Amino acid sequence: MTSAAVQYNPTPAILPGKGGMRGALSDLFWRRPKLLLLLMLLPPVLWLGIVYIGSLFALLAQSFFSIDEFSGLINRQFTLKTYGDLFQPANLDIILRTVTMAALVTLASAIVAFPIAYYAARYAKGRWKALFYLGVMLPLWSSYLVKVYAWKLILAKEGILTWLFGKLGLSWLLDAWLSLPIVGGNSLSVSFTGTFIVFVYVWLPFMILPVQAALERVPGNLVEASSDLGASPGQTFRNVLFPLALPGIVAGSIFTFSLTLGDYIIPAIIGTSRLFIGQAVYSQQGTAGNIPLAAAFTVVPIVIMGFYLWGAKRMGAFDAL
């Protein structure tokens, strides 16, 4: 009886060690899973801690230095003078302009992104879903500079958009818009409207993807339940879809808002000669050599984003997470 059983099942209950260094290491990691975790986390934590956060703190420290206006040398003593400089009318103007632009770009991105994300999350299947991802990601594969210059051509006075408006007999509309103060200009490519259009174009994927992910997680039967309980499609959107998509919209808006706050290339190529924060940082640390003021300028978006997230949390944007 026993010998027959052994014959049927010749393998021992406990297998021998795999042997060698790798076998010993596997056994060691199995016994001490925390060691493995530590080894895995060490490189990224070092990178994040020293290179990433470290340079951020270096930047923060710089912003508390000041520049000697006569010699142009940096005075390495703690002072809030540089932050005071931010509140000079010219600098405050730059901050307000940038924040307003970032807010409008975020709002427009959310409005444009939602239907696309909704379609992709609810209706697109198989090939259409692949096409959606391709369509959203494709612009990200090409150089950002090339895209921006392409838009300069599209928006130029001799560009395709002007031509299109002319063909549609809508030149008067374009002219009327361009004659408006602030948003207007000689052509779209040298107006804030142009800057806005290109910002929305460039950052749109960063809004679509998180919103789509959030909507994907909303079970379809919640929409049915809402309808079943008497809610019209509009009410279902307000009471169910929007609150549940809000974390995604907030995640997307963090991208669109902060990327707009920090960008210095788009407003330099498309738009007026008035500066945005990114351009101010660029010129202060470059030609002007005023590193402390450049650093203080970069702290502005960080503080604004901090307040933004705090406000979003208080409004319950993350409750559905």
Added chain:
Amino acid sequence: MTSAVSFKQVSRHFGSVRAVDAVDLDIAPGEFFAMLGPSGSGKTTCLRLIAGFEQPTAGSISIFGERAEGVPPYRRNVNTVFQDYALFPHLNVLDNVAYGLMVKGVGKAERHKAAEEALSLVRLPGYGARRPGQLSGGQRQRVALARALVNQPKVLLLDEPLGALDLKLRENMQEELKSLQKALGITFVFVTHDQGEALSMADRVAVFNDGRIMQIGTPEDIYQRPRTRFVADFVGSSNVLPPDFVQRYSGQHRWGSLRPESIRVSNATSGDGVAAKLIGTNYLGATTRLALDADGLRLHAVVPAGTALPAEGEAVMLTFNRESLHLMDEPA
């Protein structure tokens, strides 16, 4: 009298799939109506047709005499308890229950009071401040029920609402649903694949298969007098007997149905009855289920626990009362 729900030759086809095919159905007001069938038999699609989530490909549906085709779900005074409850995760229990009243524009104080009452009705008073995620499956089920009932629907649709609950809880909820339905007098339409549930709760049962209704009747009708082999087999796993076999005992060449509990098993090796061999026993607690082989015909018998049983492989004699043998309409 107008029916609560009336289907006239209703079909719902998805491409070449006939989910519901030419169904005629009349559900009386105040009735507890069960739709029973295996998965994919069309029972849930029928429920969704009543709720308005699906539109019929052909035929007409009326709810309390009013045409329902083309009417969106939010304009039907019909509410659904979903299979997985579909509670809103971002709202607390009270706001979940008050949702229907909220979208109808009922004021906050009034709708919260009504929601509290509905929660008491399902025996969950004081749970209003919790989130759905903090509740157990049985509690979520009750919240889903309260959320539907607070709207005082003309018809309440229940889509396998007890499927996710464990046995004990399910039995409790069956009793509660039944008494709730009696107390409220609302028409309940209940979808289930559990024949025991359908038989114990419903006033009438419709048995579905392949998008069609095989039989509609009282639980007793369905159980004792199945019309087709499918119904006999699906409802209570009856022994379906081939016409040749039936002819020997009833004189008629028709399909027959014999309930497992109507079969008596004895050790006798001669005398009246069907000679068979015991091939397996399943201990079920209150009863024991025997698998028998009667000259190639596989039969099942259910005997009370404690009955002295022959050993597996032994020859036995099966007997049954002639009136227990039900002859089915289905042509041989």
